Amino acid sequence: MAEPSATEPERPHQERADDAVIATRGLTKRYRGGQLAVDGLDLTVPAGSVFGFLGPNGSGKTTTIRMLMGLIEPTSGSARVLGRPMPRASRTVLPRVGALIEGPALYGFLSGRDNLLRYDAADPTADPRTRRERVAAALDRVGLAAAGGKKAKAYSLGMKQRLGLAAALLQPRRLLVLDEPTNGLDPQGMREIRTLVRELASDGTTVFLSSHLLDEIEQVCTHAAVMAQGRLITQGAVADLSAGARGRLVVTTPDAGEAARVLKEQGAADLVVDGDRVTAEPPERDLAEVNAALVAARVRVRGFVLERASLEDAFVALTGEGFDVAG
Amino acid sequence: MSRAEAQDDRVREPAVATPGGPDAARTPSPLWSLGLLRSELLTTFRRWRTLALLAVLAAVPILVGIAVKIETSDGSSLGGGGGGGGGAGPAFISQVSNNGLFLVFTALAATLPFFLPMAIGVVAGDAIAGESSAGTLRYLLVAPAGRSRLLLTKYATVIAFCLAATLVVAVSALAVGALLFPVGDLITISGTRITYAEGLGRALLIALVVAASLVGIAALGLFVSTLTGSGIAAMATTVGLLITVQILDQIPQLDALQPYFFSHYWLSFADVMREPVYWDDLVKNLGLQALYAAVFGSAAWARFTTKDITA
Numbered sequence: 001m002a003e004p005s006a007t008e009p010e011r012p013h014q015e016r017a018d019d020a021v022i023a024t025r026g027l028t029k030r031y032r033g034g035q036l037a038v039d040g041l042d043l044t045v046p047a048g049s050v051f052g053f054l055g056p057n058g059s060g061k062t063t064t065i066r067m068l069m070g071l072i073e074p075t076s077g078s079a080r081v082l083g084r085p086m087p088r089a090s091r092t093v094l095p096r097v098g099a100l101i102e103g104p105a106l107y108g109f110l111s112g113r114d115n116l117l118r119y120d121a122a123d124p125t126a127d128p129r130t131r132r133e134r135v136a137a138a139l140d141r142v143g144l145a146a147a148g149g150k151k152a153k154a155y156s157l158g159m160k161q162r163l164g165l166a167a168a169l170l171q172p173r174r175l176l177v178l179d180e181p182t183n184g185l186d187p188q189g190m191r192e193i194r195t196l197v198r199e200l201a202s203d204g205t206t207v208f209l210s211s212h213l214l215d216e217i218e219q220v221c222t223h224a225a226v227m228a229q230g231r232l233i234t235q236g237a238v239a240d241l242s243a244g245a246r247g248r249l250v251v252t253t254p255d256a257g258e259a260a261r262v263l264k265e266q267g268a269a270d271l272v273v274d275g276d277r278v279t280a281e282p283p284e285r286d287l288a289e290v291n292a293a294l295v296a297a298r299v300r301v302r303g304f305v306l307e308r309a310s311l312e313d314a315f316v317a318l319t320g321e322g323f324d325v326a327g
Numbered sequence: 328m329s330r331a332e333a334q335d336d337r338v339r340e341p342a343v344a345t346p347g348g349p350d351a352a353r354t355p356s357p358l359w360s361l362g363l364l365r366s367e368l369l370t371t372f373r374r375w376r377t378l379a380l381l382a383v384l385a386a387v388p389i390l391v392g393i394a395v396k397i398e399t400s401d402g403s404s405l406g407g408g409g410g411g412g413g414g415a416g417p418a419f420i421s422q423v424s425n426n427g428l429f430l431v432f433t434a435l436a437a438t439l440p441f442f443l444p445m446a447i448g449v450v451a452g453d454a455i456a457g458e459s460s461a462g463t464l465r466y467l468l469v470a471p472a473g474r475s476r477l478l479l480t481k482y483a484t485v486i487a488f489c490l491a492a493t494l495v496v497a498v499s500a501l502a503v504g505a506l507l508f509p510v511g512d513l514i515t516i517s518g519t520r521i522t523y524a525e526g527l528g529r530a531l532l533i534a535l536v537v538a539a540s541l542v543g544i545a546a547l548g549l550f551v552s553t554l555t556g557s558g559i560a561a562m563a564t565t566v567g568l569l570i571t572v573q574i575l576d577q578i579p580q581l582d583a584l585q586p587y588f589f590s591h592y593w594l595s596f597a598d599v600m601r602e603p604v605y606w607d608d609l610v611k612n613l614g615l616q617a618l619y620a621a622v623f624g625s626a627a628w629a630r631f632t633t634k635d636i637t638a
Contacts, residue, residue: 069469071636094471101469105462109374121366122470122477125355128362167466 019047021175021206022068026077029063037063039230040077045208045223050201052217052238053210055227061210062102064227065179069099082174095125098173100181104164108153112144112163115152119167126171138166143192157184165193176200179210194220249282251294252303259299266290282306363472367484371450377488380446381495387442388434388500392423396507399424419597426513427504428523431530432600434500435493435537439593440573443492443537444544448565450488451548454481455631457558459638474632478549482624485545493538497530519602529599536596540612543589543619544569550627556638586611589619 022045029038038060045051055061066072068079070087079086081093106115116135120126126134139148142162147155155163161184168176178197182190197207197220211217217224218238225235234241249268253259259278260271267283268290283290291304371377419436422429455478458464467477504510513526521529548565555561572588575581585591592612598605 066465066636069465070471071465071468073633073635090471091473094469097469099466099469101465103462105466107370107461107463110370118366118370119466119470121362122467122472124360124363124471124473124476126359126362127355128359131362164466 020044020080020083021047021049022051022079022081022208024064024068024077024079027064027067027074027079028076029060029067029072030075036230038067038074041227041232043225043232043235045206047206048201048204049223050197050207050209050221052221052224053208053227054212054214054217054224055210056212059227060230061227062179065099065101065177065208065210069097069101069177070094071101091124095123095171096174097177098168098171098175099177099179100161100164100168101177101179103180103183104160104167106152106155106160106163108151110152111149112152112155112159112166113139113148115163116167116170120170123171134170135166138169141169141196142166158186158189161185162189165196173205175206175208177208177210180212181209182211182213182216190216247282248307249280249287249290250303250305250307251278251280251301252276252305253278253294253299253301255299258297259294259301262294262297262299263290266293276302360476363476364480364483367480368487371484371488372491377450380449381492384438384442384446384492384496385499387438388430388496388503391420391434391437392430392500392503392507395420395423395430419600422514423504424508426526427506427508427510428501428513428526428530430504430508431497431500432533432597434496435533435596436594438496439537439540439596440590441569443489443496444541444569444590445566446492447485447489447541447545448548448569449562451485451545452552452561452563452565453558454485454549455552455627456555456561457552459556459636460558462638464638465636468636475628478553478628478631481552482545482549482627485549486542489541489545490535490538493534493541497534501530515602516597516600517602521602533596533599536599536609536612537593539616540593540596541616543616543623546620546623546627547589550623550630553627553631553634587615589615591615 022043024041024043027038027041027043028036030036041060041064043064053061053064063072067074068081068086070090070093073087081089082096084093086093106112107118110118113135116138117131120131120135121128136145136148139145142165144159144162144166147159152160152163161181165178165181168178181197182193185193194216197209201207201220201222209217209221221238223236224238224241226233226241249263251259251263254276256273256276256278260273260280263278263280263283264271266289267285268280269283270281272279287304287306291301294301294304419429419432423433455464458467468474472480510523512520512522514520544565547568548561551564551568552558552561555564569590572590576585576588576590592608592615595608595612598607598609
């Protein structure tokens, strides 16, 4: 798992329940108003994965995360985290889970360091003798070592987000649940978070990452699940999901007409010629052969690229709709 | 994880240890559970708001002391008057110019009907609801603080605040009394004479009784605090209940209900100054407070342990 964005086609059956870090069966939450927030969710998060949890705002992601963390009692169904039932096993499960839920929440009148000391004190399994060191290390890890003494109310949104992350990193964790972790961060901060997530994943920590930013999920996640209107639409390895929507072959050439003819001969379908760009659904044969055929026909090729389908394409293909807030 | 191991981890890989680290058996000591109480006490007593409440409480004896000093500076003694106790307060204030120790009793009688319980209402009402509205509640719970443990910790901290608030009033009054007025042997309500040392003992006992008198409203405030997600609403509701009960306690037609109002026996602490001490109402008061603590403590527990945390 050194390269989390790489896919693992040789392990298609990772989603067995026994090595799942999170497994829900028919998980359902109906709020008192009658609103069905989560509807029969069967979610399986394999151990060691970086799991992207996708969905538009209001699709039930946060309610799901709150049920997994024992904050909300499910109406029906079950949820197991680290192999134990939640919320019943909160005491044994949660010390091994770091969480950032719906943005950071801090005591504004305490310094960043004192905030972490307090959250650490709330964990009965946290050793008070190593508390200060662990807090200092967590601050250092998220780049807040210099600002640790400042009152949290003086922090920017990005700094608060980092402090929230630091709270999730106070202990070595088996599972990290990060709900929209890059909210409020600048591009540099986003990149740092992605690097951090990859680092943690290479340490063997399973990362459950909720986001509405598709390319963020695509960049760091090995697996993903898509929710819409309280239901799970799909889940699986990111590669398999994107494979559902096939990529397109893009040839850039001044001899567009000739290129289109050759590509058609080679079995490419759905040809589109646009100026010096020819795009097509790639044929089943080896693309090296296709390229050789183009050159043999004296087509001057500037570019020959297979554009992979993005997760967004996959999402649109799956839902047949855009990425809008559920009504 | 030992200290040495932790340092080792920090050198290699800050904050997060190698794989397997999370599975390494941590053997938590039961004493570590108290870390939350310590943190809660520190957090509460470092808050600017808590300190402001205590400062207001400390100022009351100073104001009363100065007022009495000015009134009696011509050598006359004060006429009998209720010490701000809504007309039912004991007449300690007339004794203050004779003996500074009486300022302690006067100040407690002046603050018990409103200032003290209001301060408790603010702290208790904010206990859970304040965390909820700040969003910090969800992080405490996933830490995991444990709902029962968190609630107990909060209640213990509110009780500690009751004691601290009462002692602040008593100590401030003791200091101001000793500064402005003569001290020495004193006369009890029953007319007997006791030494200053014994008087100090009685003052301490009274402070403890007053602190215990606040246990009921503390439980009530905590229960209200579990009902709402807004700290301000919980504080306002608790203080509103306090005022309502204080008013209802003055309506003669409700005398059948009044023995069940948490404030009904509050001023019974004056009975500690009788010789011998008249325990009946004191015991009734303490029993009533215990009843409130049990009923509203259970209600708060039932509510908080089953509540969906959506804030």
